[in-house]
Amino acid sequence: MQDLWLSFQQMMDPEYLLSHGGFYLVVLIVFAETGLFFGFFLPGDYLLFLAGLFCALGKIDVDIVTMYMGILGAGILGNFTGYWFGYRTGPVLFKRKDSLLFKRKYVIMAEEFYQKYGGTALVIGRFVPIVRTFAPIFAGVVKLNFKKFVFYNISGAFLWVSLLTLSGYFLGVKFPAIINYVEYIIVALIAIAFLPIVIALFKRWLKNRKKETNKTNSNNSNVN
Numbered sequence: 517m518q519d520l521w522l523s524f525q526q527m528m529d530p531e532y533l534l535s536h537g538g539f540y541l542v543v544l545i546v547f548a549e550t551g552l553f554f555g556f557f558l559p560g561d562y563l564l565f566l567a568g569l570f571c572a573l574g575k576i577d578v579d580i581v582t583m584y585m586g587i588l589g590a591g592i593l594g595n596f597t598g599y600w601f602g603y604r605t606g607p608v609l610f611k612r613k614d615s616l617l618f619k620r621k622y623v624i625m626a627e628e629f630y631q632k633y634g635g636t637a638l639v640i641g642r643f644v645p646i647v648r649t650f651a652p653i654f655a656g657v658v659k660l661n662f663k664k665f666v667f668y669n670i671s672g673a674f675l676w677v678s679l680l681t682l683s684g685y686f687l688g689v690k691f692p693a694i695i696n697y698v699e700y701i702i703v704a705l706i707a708i709a710f711l712p713i714v715i716a717l718f719k720r721w722l723k724n725r726k727k728e729t730n731k732t733n734s735n736n737s738n739v740n
Contacts, residue, residue: 534563534566534567534570534575534576538576538577538578539576539577539578539582539583539586542563542567542583542586542587543586543587543589543590544590545558545563546560546563546564546587546590546591546594547590547591547593547594547597548594549594549648549649550590550591550594550595550598550642550648550649550652550673551593551594551595551596551597551598551599551601551649551652551653552594552597552598552601552649553598553601553649553650553653555594555649560645560648561643561645561680561705561706561708562701562702562705562706564587564676564677564680564681564684565680565681565683565684565701565705566684566698566702567583567587567681567684568580568583568584568680568681568682568683568684568685568686568688569684569685569687569688569694569695569698570684570688571583571684571685571688572684572685572686572687572688572689572692573688573692573695575695580681580682580685583681584677584678584681584682587677587681588673588674588677591642591673591676591677592669592670592673594652595638595652595665595669595672595673596652596669597652598649598650598651598652598653598655598656599652599653599655599656599660599665599669600656601653601656602652602653602654602655602656602657603656603657603659604656605656605657606657607657622646622649622650623650623653623654625646625647625650626641626646626647626649626650626651626653626654627654629641629644629647629651630651630654630655630658635655635660635664635665635668636668637651637655638651638652638655638665638668638669638672639668639671639672639675640672641672642672642673642675642676643676645710648676652665652669655668
């Protein structure tokens with residue numbers, strides 16, 4: 517059990533992944549997180565940023581062009597896989613029981629996000645953990661027009677990978693000493709990435725609380 521926990525911790529540590537897994541493991545993780553329903557827990561934003569940073573500092577044996585194109589391709593293919601999975605499973609996905617690698621509440625969260633933003637959820641959702649895993653799956657469930665999906669998929673992946681990976685690369689080139697503050701950068705990126713989820717959960721809590729209050733007041737009125 518201790519060895520299993522250690523392996524999980526290493527899987528969540530982007531520095532370890534980049535140092536020991538290298539380019540191919542990064543590409544595999546990006547693919548899994550952007551299209552496989554059990555990849556929602558994998559590191560995303562900060563992994564892309566550190567991949568660019570490590571390329572700039574020569575800490576990984578891959579040039580920035582290869583890294584960029586590899587991550588971009590993995591992100592696009594991941595969404596295609598998620599769309600196909602959602603298209604094939606359909607609404608049955610909402611009836612699937614919770615397990616260690618699947619949480620129905622995340623599908624519902626992606627559904628609400630999609631209903632709010634429409635197809636652009638595939639672009640905006642790239643920057644939101646969990647949503648970027650389930651948004652393409654839900655797009656398949658509702659059978660979003662495939663041409664539109666291709667557009668949103670590619671444009672979203674381009675913005676996501678360009679902003680994070682190239683930011684890490686150019687900051688590393690300009691300020692090499694930034695590597696000494698990488699832990700703080702990771703914490704900041706995690707906080708920024710999860711902020712929309714925290715806000716959404718808080719709004720849902722307020723909405724449910726309002727419903728309960730109204731229900732209680734209604735019951736009291738009937739009693740009187």
